[in-house]
Amino acid sequence: MKIMNRILYTAFALLALSMVSCNSGQTAQPEVKDTVEATASVQEAVEQASNGAPIHITKADFLKLVMDYEKNPDQWNFQGDKPCLIDFYADWCAPCRITSPILDQLARDYSGKINVYKVDVDKEQELAAVFGVQSIPTFLFCPVEGKPTISAGIAGSPEATKQMFIQQIEELLLNKKVDSTL
Numbered sequence: 171m172k173i174m175n176r177i178l179y180t181a182f183a184l185l186a187l188s189m190v191s192c193n194s195g196q197t198a199q200p201e202v203k204d205t206v207e208a209t210a211s212v213q214e215a216v217e218q219a220s221n222g223a224p225i226h227i228t229k230a231d232f233l234k235l236v237m238d239y240e241k242n243p244d245q246w247n248f249q250g251d252k253p254c255l256i257d258f259y260a261d262w263c264a265p266c267r268i269t270s271p272i273l274d275q276l277a278r279d280y281s282g283k284i285n286v287y288k289v290d291v292d293k294e295q296e297l298a299a300v301f302g303v304q305s306i307p308t309f310l311f312c313p314v315e316g317k318p319t320i321s322a323g324i325a326g327s328p329e330a331t332k333q334m335f336i337q338q339i340e341e342l343l344l345n346k347k348v349d350s351t352l
Contacts, residue, residue: 222281224257224273226288229297236287236312239300246317253343254285255335256310258303260292265324266307272332276339284343309335311342 227235236256237249257273259266277286291298291306301310301320308322319342325331340346 222278224277224286224288226290227256229294232287232289232294232297235285248312248314248318250285250312250314252283252285253314254287254312255339255343256287256289256312258289258291258298258301258308258310259306260290263306268328269307269324269331272328272335276332276335280339284339309338311338313343313345 225231233240235250236254237247255273255276257266257269259269261267273286273288280286289297291303298308301308303322305322307324308320310318310320312318319338321338325334
């Protein structure tokens with residue numbers, strides 16, 4: 171009986187984990203963009219940021235807007251003028267679909283204070299690999315000064331996930347202390 175309970179408990183735990191994050195093992199060939207397309211993408215990103223919408227970025231955009239890890243592979247050198255939250259996601263990932271409307275709202279709520287970027291791990295495999303993304307959603311919090319912080323997965327409910335993001339944005343990006351009992 172104890173063995174059966176242990177097996178059931180383990181199966182339940184694995185099921186719960188699979189619902190909270192997705193393994194990014196599904197692969198697709200990365201898209202290749204030329205310099206003109208990358209420049210247009212950066213300009214579109216700047217326009218989206220002014221509208222308070224999450225910005226879908228490519229590796230080329232990342233190198234210009236966040237950090238050029240090709241030129242500085244051993245040192246974090248943030249390029250942006252505002253802190254940013256980067257969502258590594260995939261369209262097929264259920265937890266990623268849960269976070270999408272939450273991040274849309276937070277991008278509007280924090281418009282002008284932070285940028286919210288989205289990286290499709292199926293299209294930007296190299297970028298995901300650089301940051302060791304092995305499960306999604308994974309979030310990279312990049313302050314203007316200091317080192318970035320990475321976290322993976324979501325909370326048990328959309329509301330708890332939203333509160334988790336608010337706390338991380340306030341503390342990691344805006345350097346404010348938040349009451350964690352919210």
